[in-house]
Amino acid sequence: MTSNEISSVTMIGALPPLKGNAYYCMKLSSEISESIEVNFISFKRLYPNFLYPGGVIDSDRQFKVKERKNLKIWRTISYLNPVSWIRAALLTSTSVVHLQWWSLPLAPVYLVILLLLKLQKKKIIFTVHNVVPHEKSPIDQWLTSMVLSFGIKFIVHTEDGREKLAKAFQISKDRISVIHMPVHDMYPAAELTDEEIRVKHQLPPAGPVLLFFGNIRPYKGLDTLIKAMPDVVGACPGAHLLVAGQSWGNWDKNYGQIIRSLGLEDSVTEILDYVPMSEVANLFEVTDLIVLPYKHFDAQSGIGNVALAMKKPLVVTSVGGLEELVRDERAVCPPEDVPALAQTITRVLTNADLQKKLSMDSAHLGELYSWPAAAAKTINAYKEC
Secondary structure, three states, rough: OOOOEEEEEEEEEOOOOEEHHEEEHHHHHHOOOOOOOOEEEEEEEEOHHEEEOOOOOOOOOOOOOOOOOOOOEEEEOOOOOOHHHHHHHHHHHEEEEEEEEEOHHHHHHHHHHHHHHHHHHEEEEEEEEOOOOOOOOOHHHHHHHHHHHHOEEEEEEOHHHHHHHHHHHHHOOHHEEEEOOOOOOOOOOOOHHHHHHHHHOOOOOOEEEEEEOEOOOOHHHHHHHHHHHHHHHHHOOEEEEEEEOOOOOHHHHHHHHHHHHHHOOOOOEOOOOOOOOHHHHHHHOOEEEEEEEOOOOOOOHHHHHHHHHOOOOEEOOOOOOHHHHHHHHHHOOOOOOHHHHHHHHHHHHHHHHHHHHHHHHHHHHHHHOOOOHHHHHHHHHHHHH
């Protein structure tokens, strides 16, 4: 591909206080604005809550965009106002437009914007956060194909994502750049001691704590982790599972009944709510091991990148880009395999040297997956448009 100089770019996505991929957009646009001018056209209102059970607004005051000289922001797009979609397309004054693609309900909005951008002969680049939607439906492939057909360059977060994007949408691999999702380092440091955190969340006063964090959705495999806990507790007395996040389904039917049937009421603590930014570090601080037991996945994990930022050891399943979050195969197991997951967790919890190594690996990967590095690679992708 040819390489061209670039002095400015327009980015379209979400910014705080919206959720979605707002933190990613906030950090990436801020880093890129250190080198070139960024015009960010943000959603003002995202889709209705029933389309995203986790909610679309983050009320935490620490979740906000900091002013920067080369970063201009227009909060223009309203999901239910087609006129705002047209206005967003007409606001673009740069030759390269970078769209964040992360959720299928955005398709109607994006298709209108993309058609108008194409008429203006804009060069369109996508960051495809989820190559395959987490919960599939028959029209997913068709709508996603329509949206991505406007792109001349694509960014994904994993090599696995590159392979799947190329295959699913017949896109030449030389048009797809792999830029690892940077570490999520926006969370304030823990304000409480380990003992205070345990008391606050009614955790046992001692013993290893496993953390399952984030929106609770079927593909994330929490049921597999719960079923593995009897063997984990048997091998590591006092081991405790902390589940923190909003449930996207019937908690009791999907998970509560399993906990009771296995007699794990005293070994599992649930915080079934959205965790504000100011509280996240406290939960990670008290945790000995972060577990990502996903059943299937075609992206990179924001939760895993929080763990890297906080130098926490991880156990992951061999799906999507999760294996790129660890450097030791002893911390990886097959998906939906209860005995293997229990064995992997036990292996880590009973080996202090391995725990230390995994923590050091997380620290090293956190340095490698930095925001300045991601920004530089993204600008190089713009030059190839």
